[in-house]
Amino acid sequence: MVSLIRTLRHHTDEVSCCAFSPSLLVTGSGDKSLRVYNTADFTELPFSPLTGHGYGVRSCCFSSCGGFLLSCSADGSALVWSPETGELLEALQHPGRSPLRVCALAPDSSLLVGGACDGTLALWDFPSKTLRSCTAVSEASVVACCFSPCGQMFVTGCSLGDLKLWDADVSLLHAHKDAHDLGVTCCSFAPQFEVESCGVEFRLASCGQDSQLKVWIVSQHDGAVWVMKLLHTLTAQSAPVLSCVFSADGELLVSGSMDKSVTIYDANQGTLLHTLKQHDRYVTAVAVSPTFGLIATGSMDRSVNVWRIGDEETAAESQQTPCQGRKLPGHSRLLLADWTEQDVQTWLCEEGLEELVAVFKANNIDGPELHHLTKETVAELGIESVGLRGRLLRKIEALKAEQSGSEAPDEFLCPITRELMKDPVIAADGYSYERVSIESWIRGKNKTSPMTNLPLQTTLLTPNRSLKMAITRWKTSQ
Structure with missing residues (x-):
């Protein structure tokens, strides 16, 4: 039984990420903020929201003990927060200032990685907050990243569809090309793994633009090379799957999709247990509590739904x-x-x-x-x-x-900043952006489209006068 126990509607733009600690829920949004809630009653903490990013928040996570909160953004920064006070403890900048799409912290909080739009991976020593390396790991944007439960390896996924396994020194252990057609969107290791006298096995979930959720066995036996074997291909969702996560015991696998649904699978059997359809737009984020049997789902409809697993108290x-x-x-x-x-x-x-x-x-x-x-x-x-x-x-x-302030039609908002445009221009990808934002994007050595990740054939920008007039008319009518 899965029951909806709370809907949180405090963000003024699409929800892009969410994460649980043993006692808190954090949600991140295109409105550049993080909101922090107590999981006892889902009241927002006094210091929430947290604001420090220049662009929308793309990814967030807690350290395993819940002592640190991490977030990253298209502004190229990874911010470290205190979950107890909301204080900004550290601001880590990608050396090339490339927009960060994802961040992940090792289970022992020794390493922090940030995947960037330019295909690089920034690796920080987390205790000292110093950059260890910035390595090109893909020809496309790094959009997914997760550490193994042992903390000695991590996996990256890119918008071309490849999954790659790395050690803590960013040495490639295994590459699986075209794991997902059209691109990977998220990946997640199961918390448990098996150790035998002759080897070790992990379970990895990945999802992508091909509308599939896949479960892999990642293993090494007798000291041989690492291999990645497909265990299940789950196809209950009819549109690109944007997010996935295992439950704390590894028994359940949860995913969110552009078809507005949330699916819950038996992770071992690959069988569908529940389909939840309470969101009005794409489900962009899912998270599972490590202690209370809770699921959080975030959506482009600006809401976060909180679900309880196994609670019989549901209204018919x-x-x-x-x-x-x-x-x-x-x-x-x-x-x-x-x-x-x-x-x-x-x-x-x-x-x-x-x-x-x-x-x-x-x-x-x-x-x-x-x-x-x-x-x-x-x-x-x-x-x-x-x-x-x-x-x-x-x-x-x-x-x-x-x-107020969030009711502007979506086409009036800059795709980079999610703010109302004042001087809209058309880029080579056909999309309109705020001039200052796209010029800053291009100056930051990003020669790819913020919307498609494909190379921009030219950096020429054309004023979109008709859109500017439409925005002016709309502002006058307010």
Whole structure:
């Protein structure tokens, strides 16, 4: 049994990563922030959100003991935080300032690696926070990385589809070409491994743009070369699989996909146990708690769902009230101005204002009407309770504040910074960017597209005047 116990909606842009420590959940987003929650009740800690990255957060992780929090970003930095105070302890910069796509910390916290868009891997000695090496490990972006549970090896995955096994000195132990057609997106080692007198075996999960989740046996026997043998190919998801992780006991394997679903497999048998479909957009991140049987799933709909595995306390879906029958879109991709009457009634239920549903239904209150409700017009609706009227108005103001600044159409936001563009230009890849951002990207020796990872045929930038006019019109209407 898997039950949804909490939905967190504090980020103002897509959720890109999430991770558990024994007592905390951290989530990272394109809004450049990390948010930290207590797993006892999922209240946000007083020092949250953490802000220090110049661009969106791409990856985050805790040290195995939970004493450190790591994050990396397209700004080329890996930041080290204190999970207890939120203090920024160290800022580590990729030597070429290449955007970092992924970071991983060894189980014993001895090494930190960061995979970059230029195909290099930066390796830091974590205790001293000093750079040990920066090595070219791929012809394409390094988008996935994970340490073996013994900490003596790590695997990288690239956007070309290759998986490579390295030792702690970044010496290649094994390469598996085209592990995933069109590119790897994530990889994860199972926490357990088998040691025999003649060898050792690990389990590795990888997922990719080919819509597949694969489980591999990574092994070495009798001192021979390392080999990677395919154990399972799991195909329950119908679109690229963006994230995967093993449970703490290695028995379950969880993945998130562009088809908006989360799948949970028996990792040993490769059988599908559960499919969860509560997100409105791509599921970009999954994490499993090391202690409490919890799963966190992050999505481009800006929400994080927290699930409990094995809890029998779930409400029967067949007993849903009318307000529970439809996922509220207002917290994700729909603007308040686009809400229907049903959306408004659903929102009332979510905010504990169920007694107002009949009043709003009788008066045909949709999103635009809700937006323009005032103290006077609320009184005209016949809501006699002063306290209830005040609570409704406060909820409406909070809703407006939640959507302000983040309600711009996605095409008005720069793909690099996720901020509203002021001077949009078209690059050779056909995408539009904020001029300052794409020029900085190119100056940083990134001659590939931020969106496709393919080489830019020219660095010429063309002003997108029609988009600039559209943004101006939209700003005027707000």
